[in-house]
Amino acid sequence: xxxxxxxxxxxxxxxxxxxxxxxxxxxxxxxxxxxxxxxxxxxxxxxxxxxxxxxxxxxxxxxxxxxxxxxxxxxxxxxxxxxxxxxxxxxxxxxxxxxxxxxxxxxxxxxxxxxxxxxxxxxxxxxxxxxxxxxxxxxxxxxxxxxxxxxxxxxxxxxxxxxxxxxxxxxxxxxxxxxxxxxxxxxxxxxxxxxxxxxxxxxxxxxxxxxxxxxxxxxxxxxxxxxxxxxxxxxxxxxxxxxxxxxxxxxxxxxxxxxxxxxxxxxxxxxxxx
Amino acid sequence: xxxxxxxxxxxxxxxxxxxxxxxxxxxxxxxxxxxxxxxxxxxxxxxxxxxxxxxxxxxxxxxxxxxxxxxxxxxxxxxxxxxxxxxxxxxxxxxxxxxxxxxxxxxxxxxxxxxxxxxxxxxxxxxxxxxxxxxxxxxxxxxxxxxxxxxxxxxxxxxxxxxxxxxxxxxxxxxxxxxxxxxxxxxxxxxxxxxxxxxxxxxxxxxxxxxxxxxxxxxxxxxxxxxxxxxxxxxxxxxxxxxxxxxxxxxxxxxxxxxxxxxxxxxxxxxxxxxxxxxxxxxxxxxxxxxxxxxxxxxxxxxxxxxxxxxxxxxxxxxxxxxxxx
Numbered sequence: 041x042x043x044x045x046x047x048x049x050x051x052x053x054x055x056x057x058x059x060x061x062x063x064x065x066x067x068x069x070x071x072x073x074x075x076x077x078x079x080x081x082x083x084x085x086x087x088x089x090x091x092x093x094x095x096x097x098x099x100x101x102x103x104x105x106x107x108x109x110x111x112x113x114x115x116x117x118x119x120x121x122x123x124x125x126x127x128x129x130x131x132x133x134x135x136x137x138x139x140x141x142x143x144x145x146x147x148x149x150x151x152x153x154x155x156x157x158x159x160x161x162x163x164x165x166x167x168x169x170x171x172x173x174x175x176x177x178x179x180x181x182x183x184x185x186x187x188x189x190x191x192x193x194x195x196x197x198x199x200x201x202x203x204x205x206x207x208x209x210x211x212x213x214x215x216x217x218x219x220x221x222x223x224x225x226x227x228x229x230x231x232x233x234x235x236x237x238x239x240x241x242x243x244x245x246x247x248x249x250x251x252x253x254x255x256x257x258x259x260x261x262x263x264x265x266x267x268x269x270x271x272x273x274x275x276x277x278x279x280x281x282x283x284x285x286x287x288x289x290x291x292x293x294x295x296x297x298x299x300x301x302x303x304x305x306x307x308x309x310x311x312x313x314x
Numbered sequence: 315x316x317x318x319x320x321x322x323x324x325x326x327x328x329x330x331x332x333x334x335x336x337x338x339x340x341x342x343x344x345x346x347x348x349x350x351x352x353x354x355x356x357x358x359x360x361x362x363x364x365x366x367x368x369x370x371x372x373x374x375x376x377x378x379x380x381x382x383x384x385x386x387x388x389x390x391x392x393x394x395x396x397x398x399x400x401x402x403x404x405x406x407x408x409x410x411x412x413x414x415x416x417x418x419x420x421x422x423x424x425x426x427x428x429x430x431x432x433x434x435x436x437x438x439x440x441x442x443x444x445x446x447x448x449x450x451x452x453x454x455x456x457x458x459x460x461x462x463x464x465x466x467x468x469x470x471x472x473x474x475x476x477x478x479x480x481x482x483x484x485x486x487x488x489x490x491x492x493x494x495x496x497x498x499x500x501x502x503x504x505x506x507x508x509x510x511x512x513x514x515x516x517x518x519x520x521x522x523x524x525x526x527x528x529x530x531x532x533x534x535x536x537x538x539x540x541x542x543x544x545x546x547x548x549x550x551x552x553x554x555x556x557x558x559x560x561x562x563x564x565x566x567x568x569x570x571x572x573x574x575x576x577x578x579x580x581x582x583x584x585x586x587x588x589x590x591x592x593x594x595x596x597x598x599x600x601x602x603x604x605x606x607x608x609x610x611x612x613x614x615x616x617x618x619x620x621x622x623x624x625x626x627x628x629x630x631x632x633x634x635x636x637x638x639x640x
Contacts, residue, residue, distance in 0.1 A: 156341070282479045
């Protein structure tokens, strides 16, 4: 705990801001619904698209619901789905990359060619095709976001793993007669954890943007559930009057993604960004 | 002697370019297989979709036969691919007209939007990228770093919302919806697309500036730059005369990569501003599950992406002094 605190203190200013934003949104995702002043679906304001007031800190939405309450529970979908999808994408990509690194050219060649092919489909286009084919229930959205970002993670993890596989200590392990699985897990993986963590953060940002983009198009999280992107979409009619109901969730997404980006950028020896 | 080596250099560059081109084509072919396979995974098929729940099995079978859906998958794939190549990718199910016609209506709008965005974004991004590289580690560089780092992570709809709030709600300068028709003059067209261009530019500029900065800084650490600085060349001259010729390949590469972002970013921006481009057409195709239209749109986007990557790589090949003819 003390070590973590020291490390946080050593971060540059931008990194501290990022860290605070990330912790804030994690807390909102975990405890947000408990803190919500009103039930998520309740019509509580007399007016639609109300401005800021003491009763409704972020005003009311297009049906007169409390924006703050909806935002607090929407954040759970955005953060939760994106974190799970990023975890799935990173785990799958890294597992395949390790397989390629220790499996020799016979495994590496076809796998890498296949991933290169997938990476040349722009991610938003790819996910649109997947949504059209599979639909967009919550588990499917998670899967779609993960599939879309596996190739990117694979490419980075493979480059790391192939480099490490050439190292003397891995050659020694091989000469000792260790199995491929053992080499991949105990010799190679621990040495690529740091860049992989940075990559995980980047995937998380991409996925938050992808999923809220999909929700904004009406192709993501479906009502009655709502993530932050859906909140922007459902209040789009308030754009003309500059309603807080549309600005608040959009700003919420931006503070989350910018926070993660600032934090990753401030970490020493970070991975390369997009 | 010099002539012979420059000729072999040209030849090597040509061979590499041809190889790169062939590999792009192969990738595009594989992409088409992937998109076709995913589209086939749709539960229920187009015939069922068209007739609805109440249709009898015979009706569905008849329509399926009529649409050619009862043939094996590889025959349908070959059929579709042949149609794509010859410019006839089938019939749009929702619009009930040929996909080619629907796309022909939208594609020029998208190309125009992309071209105008590039026109705005490239000079600004170059200025920011080179400027912050020259000021490396300084106050301006750090401020620009934070700014561009934040901009790449901001969702397009926030930029669009803020733009609408400022320019059409508060200032009332620009319309919040991009109305586009064939008989518009440039004077009528430009105010309508100003905000879509602005929104797309913000993210593209941020990305392009970051990569340009990285490319220039990579060159700054080389001994020849140190030499130029030590012999007293002015900083601006160092960048223009010494660094730029060597950084041009990575910078073009960065531009191609960032412009490829336009393909995805346009999906959101065209929808918000109701701009009649290819990306909003594709979103409609997803909503209405119009698979022939969707497949064609996806292929166009992938082909555009591969073309940009090809341009980036070929520039790198041609700009390599070891291959360039003297």
